[in-house]
Amino acid sequence: MPDSLQDLRRFAVARSLFAPTTLKRALDRLGFVQADPIRAPARAQDLILRQRVRDYRAGDLERRYVELDLEEDFFLPYGFVTRPVHALMHPRSETRVPADNPSPWPVDWRRRSKVLLDFVRQRGTAHPREVNRHFAHGKVRNWWGGSSNSTTFLLDAMHYRGMLRVARREAGIRVYEAREHGRIPASPQERRARLDALVDIAVGIYAPLPEASLRVCVRGLRFAVPQWREELASAFERAKARLAHVRVEGVDWYWPAGEKPGGTPPPIVRLLTPFDPVVRDRDRFELLWGWVYRFEAYTPARKRKLGYYALPLLWEDRVIGWGNVSVRDGRLVSNVGYVHSPPRGRAFRRELEGELDRMRAFLGLAG
Numbered sequence: 001m002p003d004s005l006q007d008l009r010r011f012a013v014a015r016s017l018f019a020p021t022t023l024k025r026a027l028d029r030l031g032f033v034q035a036d037p038i039r040a041p042a043r044a045q046d047l048i049l050r051q052r053v054r055d056y057r058a059g060d061l062e063r064r065y066v067e068l069d070l071e072e073d074f075f076l077p078y079g080f081v082t083r084p085v086h087a088l089m090h091p092r093s094e095t096r097v098p099a100d101n102p103s104p105w106p107v108d109w110r111r112r113s114k115v116l117l118d119f120v121r122q123r124g125t126a127h128p129r130e131v132n133r134h135f136a137h138g139k140v141r142n143w144w145g146g147s148s149n150s151t152t153f154l155l156d157a158m159h160y161r162g163m164l165r166v167a168r169r170e171a172g173i174r175v176y177e178a179r180e181h182g183r184i185p186a187s188p189q190e191r192r193a194r195l196d197a198l199v200d201i202a203v204g205i206y207a208p209l210p211e212a213s214l215r216v217c218v219r220g221l222r223f224a225v226p227q228w229r230e231e232l233a234s235a236f237e238r239a240k241a242r243l244a245h246v247r248v249e250g251v252d253w254y255w256p257a258g259e260k261p262g263g264t265p266p267p268i269v270r271l272l273t274p275f276d277p278v279v280r281d282r283d284r285f286e287l288l289w290g291w292v293y294r295f296e297a298y299t300p301a302r303k304r305k306l307g308y309y310a311l312p313l314l315w316e317d318r319v320i321g322w323g324n325v326s327v328r329d330g331r332l333v334s335n336v337g338y339v340h341s342p343p344r345g346r347a348f349r350r351e352l353e354g355e356l357d358r359m360r361a362f363l364g365l366a367g
Contacts, residue, residue: 001246001261002208002246002248002253002261003246003248004248005248005249005287005288006317007248007261008208008248008253008288009288009289009317009318010262010263010264010265010317011208011255011261011262011263012207012208012278012284012288013263013265013278013314013316013317014262014263014264014265014317015207015255015259015263016205016276016277016278017051017052017265017270017278018052020051020052020053020054021052021053021054022053022054023049023053023056023060023061023064023068024068026049026052026053027068027070027080027082028082030052030205030277031081031082031084031085031201031204031205032075032076032079032080032081032082032085032201032202032205033045033048033049033061033079033080034048034076034077034078034079034275034280035072035077035078035079035080036273036275037172038297038309040297040308040309040325040326041325041326041327041332041359041363042058042059042362042363043058044273044274044275045061045079045080046058046059046060046061046362047272047273047275047276047311048273048275048276048277049061050358050362051270051272051276056362057361057362057363057364058362058363058364061080062169065080065168065169066167066168069082069083070082070083071083071086071165071166072159072165072166072174073086073089073159073160073224074160074223074224075089075202075221075223075224076202076217076220076221076223076224077220077223077275085198085201087181087182088194088197088198088201089198089224089225090162090181090182091161091162091181091182091184092160092161092162092225092226092227093161093226093227094110094161095160095161095226095227096157096160097156097157097160105157109154109157112154113154113157113158113163115135116131116135116151116154116155116158117158117163117164117178119131119134119135120164120176120177120178121178124177125167125168125175125176125177126175126176126177127170127173127175128149128151128152128155128173128174128176129173131151131152131155132149132151132152135151136151155176158176159174159176162179162181163178163179164176164177164178164179165177165178165179191228191231192231192234192235192238194225194228195221195225195228195231195232195235196235196238196239196242198221198224198225199217199218199221199235199236199238199239200239200256202217202218202220202221203217203239203243203254203255203256204256205277206277206280206281207254207255207256207259208253208254208255208261209253209254209255209281209284210251210252210253210254210283210284210287211240211251211252211253211254212283213281213283213284214236214239214240214243214254215236216281218232218235218236218239219232219236221235239254240254242257243255243256243257244256244257244258244259244261251287264317265316265317266316267315267316267347267351268316268351268354268355269313269314269315269348269351269352269354269355270313270314270355271311271312271313271314271323271325271355271359272311272312272313272314273311274293274295274309274310274311274312276312278312278314279293279312279314279319282294285312285319288319289318289319291319291339293306293310293312293319293322294306295309295310296308296309296310297309306322306324306337307322307324307335307337308324309324310322310323310324310337311323311324311325313336313338315343315348315351320338320339320340320342320343321336321337321338321339321342322336322337323335323336323337324337325359327363327365330365330366331365331366332356332359332360332363332365334356334359336352
């Protein structure tokens with residue numbers, strides 16, 4: 001049983017950064033991989049998977065999306081979920097896309113969604129450009145404050161509700177096909193069982209979690225199951241009773257029941273995406289590593305302290321700094337910073353260069 005923050009750090013790193021395996025097995029083990037469109041030097045989903053999949057190359061997930069039986073959807077944030085996880089979340093209610101609001105659909109949306117769904121079914125798959133050209137519903141105000149074609153806006157809402165799924169992407173654009181779901185859970189017991197399963201999946205990805213982070217994690221499932229958002233408070237209480245936990249320095253920490261804490265991370269360097277499960281929770285990050293990491297991609301350049309897309313730098317079980325990595329003229333350019341000072345000795349320098357070599361291979365760059 002962990003009895004110190006050092007034990008919890010080792011446990012957090014060792015359980016999340018498991019031995020590299022196949023892409024299918026890694027996805028099945030995780031259940032969900034967060035997506036982000038920024039490429040610095042690659043998308044978040046690729047940077048997450050390169051640490052857990054043998055010989056992974058940037059873009060492999062998108063290239064193999066169809067054969068992997070995945071779905072794009074909201075879980076906590078947006079990303080890629082396995083089919084079993086997807087099935088637990090659907091069918092959803094008429095709630096709008098999470099970034100908009102939880103209000104029911106307007107009557108006009110219901111009418112137009114039926115017409116759009118028939119169009120997609122007839123075509124098999126449909127690119128938003130084709131849908132816009134056919135219907136030309138005009139413009140609406142989207143949830144980011146900009147202007148979108150109303151058909152694209154409605155396609156997003158239909159995807160979120162589960163009427164459509166992402167069949168593939170073309171040049172980064174989602175291509176949709178119709179989707180059918182099973183029945184709505186008929187009993188409170190079945191709803192609770194689904195919610196508990198989703199909580200356990202989330203905890204399995206991000207554990208060990210301090211109690212405050214566990215609460216945020218469970219509350220975040222309102223994006224996954226907006227139809228059961230009123231039941232999340234009781235799901236949190238059930239989780240606290242069900243999960244393994246320990247109190248360290250006045251904080252209660254939780255992880256999957258039956259999982260034995262332990263493991264020693266290997267002496268290697270890793271550059272992690274800011275959305276990697278090891279470092280995504282900023283409050284947990286500060287508790288475990290004692291310094292404040294901030295994601296600064298949307299911070300004005302003059303106010304940045306770490307960099308546009310600073311990658312947390314993990315050495316063994318300690319996050320000791322960050323690296324900014326980019327590609328210029330076909331070559332990898334890196335700039336590493338440290339919270340204090342770089343570790344002494346050849347081992348760290350050798351492992352840092354090894355991680356940069358792995359990054360080059362992942363990006364398909366020359367050495």
